[in-house]
Amino acid sequence: MTDLHDILNAYVADGTVPGAVGLVARGDRTEVAAVGSAGIAGAVPxxxxxxxxxxxxxxxxxxxxxxxxxxxxxxxGRLTLDDPVVKWLPELASPVVVRTPQSPVDDVVPAERPITVADLLDARAGYGFPSDFSLPAVAPLFAELKQGPPMPQHVPEPDTWMATLARIPLLRQPGEAWLYNTTSDIQGVLIARVAGRSLPEFLAERIFEPLGMRDTGFAVPPGDLGRFTGYYRADQPGGLQLVDAPDGQWSAEPAFPSGAGGLVSTADDLLAFARMLLGGGIDGSAGGRRVLSAESVRLMTTDRLTPAQREESPLFLEGQSWGFGGSVDVASVEPWNVPGRYGWVGGTGTAAHIVPSTGAVTVLLTQRELAGPTTPELMRDFWRYAAGR
Structure with a gap:
């Protein structure tokens, strides 16, 4: 009978990934498999x-x-969803929008309304990636804001980053379309300015420490680098190319802590966060500490998009919609789509989801960069397995 170890080990054996950690939990039952190695076999060190x-x-x-x-x-009570963000992000006081998505960056019109907190949370503020990366207003996101694959030591500190953002026009009017990624980085700056402390400090105080997520943060301490994996990209001859070593870009705190994609973590830390969401905001450990209100969890895990907005982004959303900060499955279009499932996939080869209807948690961690928005077969096989448990 095939088990989780078998599923993952097949992809290690054929060279798809150097290693992987998979976790499937439901109630008190947790299955974990760790296979392969933290880097390419025979590498030095x-x-x-x-x-x-x-x-x-x-x-x-x-x-x-x-x-x-x-x-x-x-x-x-320090924010409301309807608050215009300009109160804390004055750089966004007078946003402009390209006349059409295809227009050059200097052909702009004023935004029809202010950007709100809810616009940032549900990724409908007007900034971010559409399905067509070739649009003129998308290019500055990569070139100036470093919105491509994460490279934490190459991004300027938040005030400089926000000043650059303010010079880039919105691709769509606020509230009009779902656009990927950029709004999560803006959320990180918003949190720091409202709280009066850095994003790493605030996340540690309000999320990580209450949940016992000791290995989650924006850098790996020197004493833990021996547990840190390498990060790889597919090479043309069929092998894997090293993108970042354990002592590389995540071995020191970044100037810009990316709320969109800058964290490191472990399977059990992600399980702790997932169980908090399944518990309606209450820590799933014996302590039972409340981290979020039940209403906040409900809002995070509820579909926010219209059918038309979902259909505009087929590269990212495969049978999914979007809540706050993560996808919400809205149709069983494939075996791995479960209506109501909440979570997301990381471009470094990771995924974490909850299924509120069954109380399930699934976490898959690999070190291979995704080749594009299409879900790799390893992830699909893992979800199929988890759905059958």
Whole structure:
């Protein structure tokens, strides 16, 4: 009978990934498999065998945690979803929008209304990636804001980043379309300015420490680098090319902590966050500490998009819609889509989801960069397996 170890090990054996950690939990039952190694076999320096507590770059799996941090501020009464963000982000006082998505960046009209907190949370503020990356207003997101694959040591500090953002026109009017990624980085700046402390400090205080997520953050401490995995990209001859070593870009705190994709974490830390969401905002451990209100969790995990907005982004949303900071499955279009499932996928080869209807948690961590928005077969096989447990 095929088990989780078998599913993952097949992809290690054929060279698809150096290693992987998979976790499937429901209630008190948790199945975990750690296979392969933390890097390419025979590499120098030698990397450790993969373990349950191996640390991974989770990329866009950061987004739900950033959204949760925003919602703690809503719970505290320091923000409302309808608040215009200009109060804390004055750089966005007078946003302009390209006349059409195809227009040059200097052919603009004023935004029809202010950008709100809710616009940032549900990725409908007007900034971000559409299905067509060739549009003129998309190019500055990559070239000036470094919105491509995460490279934390190459992004300027938040005030400089926001000043650059203010010079880039919106691609769509606020509220009009779902656009990927950029709004989660803006959320990170918003959190820091409202809270009066850095994003890493606030996330640690309000999310990570209450949930016991000791290995989650924007950098790996020196003493834990032995558990940190390598990060790889597919090479043309069929092999894997090293993108970042354990002592590379995540070995020091970044100037710009990316709420969109800058975190590292482990399978058990992600399980703790997932169980908090399944518990309606209450820590799933014996302590039972409340981290979020039940209403904030409901808002995060509820579909926010119209059918037309979902259909505009087929590269990113495969049978999914969007809540706050993560996708919400809206149709069983494939075996891995379960209506109501919430979570997201990271471009460094990671994924974490909850299924509220069954109380299930699924976490898959690999070190291979996704080749594009299409879900790799390893992830699909993992979800199929998890759905059958």
């Amino acid at each position: 030698a990397l450790a065998p993969m373990a349950r507590d191996s640390i991974f770059r989770i990329a866009s799996v950061s987004k739900p945690m950033t959204a949760a941090a925003v919602m703690t501020l809503v719970d505290d």
